[in-house]
Each structure stands twice: as structure tokens, then as C-alpha cells.
Amino acid sequence: MSKPARDGAAADAQSVAAFDRLYRDHVDRMYRFAQRLCGSPDDAKDLVQETFLSAYRNLKGFRGESSVSTWLYTIAAHACQRMRRKRKGEPERELSLDALIPTSDGDMPLQVPGEDLSPEERLQYKELRRSLFSAVHKLPKKYRMVLVLRDMEGLSAREVGAVMGLTERAVKSRLHRARLFIRHELNGHRAAVPIVD
Secondary structure (H helix, E strand, O other), X not given: OHHHHHHHHHHHHHHHHHHHHHHHHHHHHHHHHHHHHHOOHHHHHHHHHHHHHHHHHOHHHOOOOOOHHHHHHHHHHXXXXXXXXXXXXXXXXXXXXXXXXEEOOEEEEOOOOOOOOOHHHHHHHXXXXXXXXXXXXXXXXXXXXXXXHHHHOOOOHHHHHHXXXXXXXXXXXXXXXXXXXXXXXXXXXXXXXXOOO
């Protein structure tokens, strides 16, 4: 009778060790993702906690049809939607952007200003970041989520589709619209690209 109890304890210890490894390998990435979605560090911590709690509860149900990180992004995206529904009346706070600025030549990474920038260049950089934050904040959630996952988190269109339950074509369409909207916002052409939520 003690043998099955020992086998159960060994299995539990293995699953705890596996989850601990999963947590250590992915917590930083999930926190960055959560902070980009939520805006505030406290909300991001809540989202990460909710994500890993749900992952722990459903670890045995993970079938391996996608990568672990895609599975965690999916859990985080659903948890974020649940959190938003709970606080529906509150104003949304979104994204601290550290990623991409769309330009007419394509996407260009937003670089941290170096020490060699003049005060005027630093001011321009700061204003550009503020404008970019504002433009992304104006995007409807369905476009913002695609933009964050694809351009900031670096997921492929297929992985974004798996996270959001969309086809790859729908992801590319939403991403294109989001980028156009941001480009026009940054150029001051707000009415040129209407996006309906």
C-alpha cells in the first residue's frame, strides 16, 4: 500500500520540478509581455501570476501541439481579457513601447538614446516615444494585441494566430492595419485610416 503512495509522491515531485523549470525559463518573457499589455507593473504582476497559476492547473492538459511559450502567451492573452472584463469601467492603460517605429521604409527598431545625443535630440526622442505610446494606445484591443505579440514579442504570424485563435491571414491583415494606423498617427493623418473596433 505504501508503494503507490510513493509513486504518487515521486510523480508530484517531478511535476513540481517541471513546472519550476517552466516558470524560471519563461517568467521574464511573460512579465515583459504583461507589462506591454497592462502598462502598470502591478497589473503586469497580477497577469503573470494568473498566467502561471492557470498554466500549473492545466500543465497535464498541455498536448505539445504548439511551443510552451505559445501556450503561455495564449493563457496570458485570455487572462488579460478576463482581467479587462472585470474592470470594464476603468480607463485602460497600455503598453510601454520599447520596440518599433513604423516608417515609410519599413519597420525600424526604436533605440535607446546613447550618451552622444544632444539635448535637442534627446527631447525629440522623448517626444517620439510619447507619440508612439499614444498612437498604440488608440488602437482597438484586437489590433493592439496582434501588434504587441508580433512586433514586440517577436512571435511569428502563425504563433500569433494560435494565441489569438485567428488564421495567419487574419493576423497579417490586423497587423497591416495596426501599422498603417500608427504610421498615420505619427504623421498626423488621424482620419486617413479609420479602424473600427
